Amino acid sequence: MVQRVHGELMRYAHDLKTERKMHLQEGRKAQQYLDMCWKQMDNSKKKFERECREAEKAQQSYERLDNDTNATKADVEKAKQQLNLRTHMADENKNEYAAQLQNFNGEQHKHFYIVIPQIYKQLQEMDERRTIKLSECYRGFADSERKVIPIISKCLEGMVLAAKSVDERRDSQMVVDSFKSGFEPPGDFPFEDYSQHIYRTISDGTISTSKQEIGKMDAKTTIGKAKGKLWLFGKKPKGPALEDFSHLPPEQRRKKLQQRIDELNRELQKESDQKDALNKMKDVYEKNPQMGDPGSLQPKLAETMNNIDRLRMEIHKNEAWLSEVEGKSGGRGDRRHSSDINHLVTQGRESPEGSYTDDANQEVRGPPQQHGLHSEFDDEFEDDDPLPAIGHCKAIYPFDGHNEGTLAMKEGEVLYIIEEDKGDGWTRARRQNGEEGYVPTSYIDVTLEKNSKGS
Numbered sequence: 001m002v003q004r005v006h007g008e009l010m011r012y013a014h015d016l017k018t019e020r021k022m023h024l025q026e027g028r029k030a031q032q033y034l035d036m037c038w039k040q041m042d043n044s045k046k047k048f049e050r051e052c053r054e055a056e057k058a059q060q061s062y063e064r065l066d067n068d069t070n071a072t073k074a075d076v077e078k079a080k081q082q083l084n085l086r087t088h089m090a091d092e093n094k095n096e097y098a099a100q101l102q103n104f105n106g107e108q109h110k111h112f113y114i115v116i117p118q119i120y121k122q123l124q125e126m127d128e129r130r131t132i133k134l135s136e137c138y139r140g141f142a143d144s145e146r147k148v149i150p151i152i153s154k155c156l157e158g159m160v161l162a163a164k165s166v167d168e169r170r171d172s173q174m175v176v177d178s179f180k181s182g183f184e185p186p187g188d189f190p191f192e193d194y195s196q197h198i199y200r201t202i203s204d205g206t207i208s209t210s211k212q213e214i215g216k217m218d219a220k221t222t223i224g225k226a227k228g229k230l231w232l233f234g235k236k237p238k239g240p241a242l243e244d245f246s247h248l249p250p251e252q253r254r255k256k257l258q259q260r261i262d263e264l265n266r267e268l269q270k271e272s273d274q275k276d277a278l279n280k281m282k283d284v285y286e287k288n289p290q291m292g293d294p295g296s297l298q299p300k301l302a303e304t305m306n307n308i309d310r311l312r313m314e315i316h317k318n319e320a321w322l323s324e325v326e327g328k329s330g331g332r333g334d335r336r337h338s339s340d341i342n343h344l345v346t347q348g349r350e351s352p353e354g355s356y357t358d359d360a361n362q363e364v365r366g367p368p369q370q371h372g373l374h375s376e377f378d379d380e381f382e383d384d385d386p387l388p389a390i391g392h393c394k395a396i397y398p399f400d401g402h403n404e405g406t407l408a409m410k411e412g413e414v415l416y417i418i419e420e421d422k423g424d425g426w427t428r429a430r431r432q433n434g435e436e437g438y439v440p441t442s443y444i445d446v447t448l449e450k451n452s453k454g455s
Helices: 002-067 073-164 168-178 211-227 250-287 294-330 338-343 376-383
Strands: 391-395 414-419 426-430 436-440 444-448
Touching: 002 073, 250 294, 414 444, 426 444
Parallel strands: none
Antiparallel strands: 391 414, 391 444, 414 426, 426 436
16 A cells, blocks of 8 residues: 555656646746737837827928928928938838737737647646546555455454453463562561569579560561562652752752763763874874775764764753752752751662661661662661650751651651761651651751750
8 A cells, every 4th residue: 555555646746746837837938928929019019109199290390391481491391301201110110010910919819729728738638647546546545455354354353362262360370470579478476475574583684585585586577578578569669760860859969960960071081082083093094095094984983073962962951950950059058057968868769777776786777778678677666665856857948758768848847856867868857746757967957955865
């Protein structure tokens, strides 16, 4: 259909357009020639009319002088000669006008009875050929569709057979086998006998770990590891990071953009050095043709120039984003704490791992976990008593808190501080309803109590 129907139609339409343009051009030429003949006839007519008026004037002048008794014979002869000259010129212009009129009438008859009808006849024949070609294309279109119909019918039959062969049990089992989570249900909790401290003897007062405590630790470890699995009903992973890092806090976005600009500048320097090396090699080849062909370096040189232009555009775009970030952060810089600049981290990072316990030796900091996974240390906090507040803070900027372990807050919201920033840019806070989580230190104005624990 594309080759025989559509392609043939496009080629024939182009040929018809060219032929129609040629016929119309012939019609314009014929009309221009007729207009030229009419102008020549009209000019000869006006000239004949003008000479006739001059001859009449000469006739009147001669008669006036001939009847005037005071006129000399020389004046009468002069007027008579002028009359004869004007009469002769009027006769010549009359013959010229008659010839031009006869020629125009002949050309006009030829134009309207021969030339124009011939052009219209050619246009009509062209349109008739177009109609015949369209009918052939319609038949070709129908034949193509008729040939495709059996193929479509066969495809539909295959779809029906495939639909009938669907086995929902087998399909469900395939899905289960493909997406097994590997999760193992936790075991039973052991009985914790708190009454043993009442009846234990002096000999039992040694520093050791009871079996119940070991069982408790194992249970917690099992639960923590179990929560490390990705559950179907857990939080969905975040989408891909935006190109301009607009999903990050202002200071962290500025750092990321500056880092990308530095990388692009290094790549631009490499491409510039490569361009200089290629130009030098090209000069050497031009001076010494036996060493190589200068034209062979042209594709690589063109590719290098394209890379340089692309890197410059990327640098310009990132510099525009950087200037936008610096312009926004300039008005808020005086509201931030001087040490908060180094505490910013990306929102894409998981909540900081770490815990605040009564014993400083038990404070643990683990590596950042993958997105959507729970920390084993967070599970321990869930079972312990809530930590005491060591101060309060006020949110300077809003924070979404989409990641695990973070706490969302609105601008101006007041929270309790239960753990200070450990140097990673995050502070642990709690709402009045008991909800806890980490917030960026640079987003809050912290006020610690002097006599509180951990101040």
